[in-house]
Amino acid sequence: MEWIIASAIGLITATGVFLLLRPRTFPVILGLVVLTYSVNLFVFAMGRLAVDAPAVISESRESYTDPLPQALVLTAIVISFGTTAFVVVLALRAFLESGNDHVDLIPLESDAAEDVL
Numbered sequence: 001m002e003w004i005i006a007s008a009i010g011l012i013t014a015t016g017v018f019l020l021l022r023p024r025t026f027p028v029i030l031g032l033v034v035l036t037y038s039v040n041l042f043v044f045a046m047g048r049l050a051v052d053a054p055a056v057i058s059e060s061r062e063s064y065t066d067p068l069p070q071a072l073v074l075t076a077i078v079i080s081f082g083t084t085a086f087v088v089v090l091a092l093r094a095f096l097e098s099g100n101d102h103v104d105l106i107p108l109e110s111d112a113a114e115d116v117l
Contacts, residue, residue: 012038036080
């Protein structure tokens with residue numbers, strides 16, 4: 001089971017990095033979201049995966065699930081939602097200002113265009 005979880009986290013991370021390196025803003029935003037999901041899954045998996053185990057130590061059970069990674073992931077979900085909303089608004093504003101959604105677009109002045117080319 002650990003191999004499957006590790007492979008899934010690696011695949012999701014690779015997908016996020018691939019999308020993060022795209023030249024348009026929408027895939028970059030999706031890459032950030034996918035990358036945060038992979039980090040959340042990694043933190044959640046560090047808390048030992050246990051099926052049908054309570055989050056709090058009880059007297060009747062020998063095994064329990066560590067509640068700290070669950071709390072950290074819940075906090076990270078809220079923070080990533082706020083960060084994603086901010087980046088979407090920032091990308092929308094950049095699109096409205098420049099008229100293009102390229103990440104690496106450098107606006108050229110008519111005088112400086114000959115110098116760069």
